[in-house]
Amino acid sequence: MRRRAFLAAGLGLACTVSTVPAWSQAYPDRPIRIYQGFAAGGNADTIARVVGAEMTRTLGQPFVIEAQTGAGGTIAATTVARARPDGYTLLLATGGHAVAGALYNKLAYQTVSDFQMISTVTYFPFLIVVRADSPYQSLSQLLGAARADAKGVSYGSAGVGSTHHLAGELLVRSAKAEILHVPYRGDAASVTALLGGEVPMIIAPPTAVMTNIKAGKLRALATTGAQRWSAMPELPTVAEQGVAGYEVTSWAGLMAPAGTPRPIVEQLRGAALKALQVPDVRARLEDMGGEARGSTPEQMTAMVSTELQKWTTIVNDAHIPKQ
Incomplete structure (x- = not known):
């Protein structure tokens, strides 16, 4: 009887161990x-x-x-x-x-x-960027020009459906200004277009534009974040320039x-x-x-x-x- 009880207990223990989920064993292996x-x-x-x-x-x-x-x-x-x-x-x-x-x-x-x-x-955040010789000294000035001339201002992005593109569409609707979207194939292409004068501004991540900003070829007008970007604390947000509630x-x-x-x-x-x-x-x-x-x-x-x-x-x- 004792031997039977021992075997039964052992079988029960084996069943218990076999049902322990694999993830409870050493992870990761x-x-x-x-x-x-x-x-x-x-x-x-x-x-x-x-x-x-x-x-x-x-x-x-x-x-x-x-x-x-x-x-x-x-x-x-x-x-x-x-x-x-x-x-x-x-x-x-x-x-x-x-x-x-x-x-x-x-x-x-x-x-x-x-x-x-x-x-x-x-x-x-993303940055809203123009050429260093752009006549627009602030985002509010650029938006004013867009409101005055519905076809006078455009912006470049990394492509249709990119976060950059949608950030621009959100800006258009929030600021009640007409700004034409010009899609490019990636950030590098949009930066090249801006430097070449094809578009007056682009929306891009900092990594895509900081080299040209530091070289004095481009100038940032705004950051799209809710707060100022710590790397450029002097750069105002979009919301600070009259577009209340804007954040991307x-x-x-x-x-x-x-x-x-x-x-x-x-x-x-x-x-x-x-x-x-x-x-x-x-x-x-x-x-x-x-x-x-x-x-x-x-x-x-x-x-x-x-x-x-x-x-x-x-x-x-x-x-x-x-x-």
């Missing part, structure tokens, strides 16, 4: 892959590599960064949304994630519900597939937050125009949901063709 949807060497790629390298030190496994470019980042997002929710496949999403949700008619995923948010990583701040953050267990999410979030406290990481993000800022998964979910609603309204109001 192999490399973690971060997908990002833009060109290698660009902002998203650099952010993923800077933060991923530091998270490697905390979690003890390499973070492998992989670019899946095209369709505004939606290819990479699709890969992650369809991946196993085991913590080994992540997405470095940017503000374009919410823009794509507003702009694309048919995506293979739901912008919010098909992802488990982990933490934001950085926030950064892009962001980058980590996401996993929906259903990723909370203990794994918390491990990843903890490693990300620790990375953001490292002076070199913060300095690298600041050099790119960003502010290192983490969040809870719930805060990030709320932020992305709000961004999706805002850009959906702008796309519909501006009659921007859905992709």
Whole structure:
């Protein structure tokens, strides 16, 4: 009887152990892959590599960064949304994630519900920039010219449906001024167009224009953030120049597939937050125009949901063709 009882107890223990979820065992035990949807060497790629390298030190496994470019980042997002929710496949999403949700008619995923948010990583504004010899000395002066001549002012962006483009459309509606959008294929092309006099202004991230600003070839009129940008504290915001309530701040953050267990999410979030406290990481993000800022998964979910609603309204109001 004792032997039978011992065997039964052992069998029960074996059953209990066999039902312990895989994620409760040592995680991570192999490399973690971060997908990002833009060109290698660009902002998203650099952010993923800077933060991923530091998270490697905390979690003890390499973070492998992989670019899946095209369709505004939606290819990479699709890969992650369809991946196993085991913590080994992540997405470095940017503000374009919410823009794509507003702009694309048919995506293979739901912008919010098909992802488990982990933490934001950085926030950064756009800059409204003119040539150094431009007659416009302030954004309010440029907007005044646009109101006086509906066809006299245009702006360049990185392309139709880019966050830059929608930031311009939001400016047009908020300021009640007619400004023609001229799309280019990427930031480099829009900067070249501005320098060549094809357009009087562009909206671009700091990394795309700071070299020419420092060289005296371009001049910033405003930052699109809610507060002044710490790297150029003398530069007023759009709202400070008469466009009340205007704010466009892009962001980058980590996401996993929906259903990723909370203990794994918390491990990843903890490693990300620790990375953001490292002076070199913060300095690298600041050099790119960003502010290192983490969040809870719930805060990030709320932020992305709000961004999706805002850009959906702008796309519909501006009659921007859905992709």
